[in-house]
Amino acid sequence: MIGxxxxxxxxxxxxxxxxxxxxxxxxxxxxxxATACVVAITDKMDLAMAVAIGSAIQIALLAAPALVxxxxxxxxxxxxxxxxxxxxxxxxxxxxxVNEKR
Numbered sequence: 001m002i003g004x005x006x007x008x009x010x011x012x013x014x015x016x017x018x019x020x021x022x023x024x025x026x027x028x029x030x031x032x033x034a035t036a037c038v039v040a041i042t043d044k045m046d047l048a049m050a051v052a053i054g055s056a057i058q059i060a061l062l063a064a065p066a067l068v069x070x071x072x073x074x075x076x077x078x079x080x081x082x083x084x085x086x087x088x089x090x091x092x093x094x095x096x097x098v099n100e101k102r
Contacts, residue, residue, distance in 0.1 A: 025062075029055060053097060 005019055014023075032055040040048035064080060071078030082090070 029059065049097075 005016060008014060008019060009016055032051055036048045036051040036055070039051065068078045068080055
């Protein structure tokens with residue numbers, strides 16, 4: 001896969017940074033969602049939930065800090081300090097997902 005990136009850079013006039021930071025995560029995330037759908041159709045809901053939750057956690061762990069950094073670059077006051085209400089409902093979601101898997 002790494003060797004094919006050089007060919008794409010030459011033929012499509014895309015930078016390696018764009019491919020590595022934008023295209024690869026999108027393609028990888030799409031593959032994870034397709035896998036979750038396929039295993040859900042075959043009635044393997046535990047695996048489908050694990051893939052979907054893992055994908056959502058990966059995006060959340062990237063998106064939240066990235067948005068904070070973009071906010072800092074634009075001069076907007078942002079932090080990763082969540083209000084008590086938001087923190088509470090995130091905890092309720094986690095408990096709901098854990099109980100759903102039982």
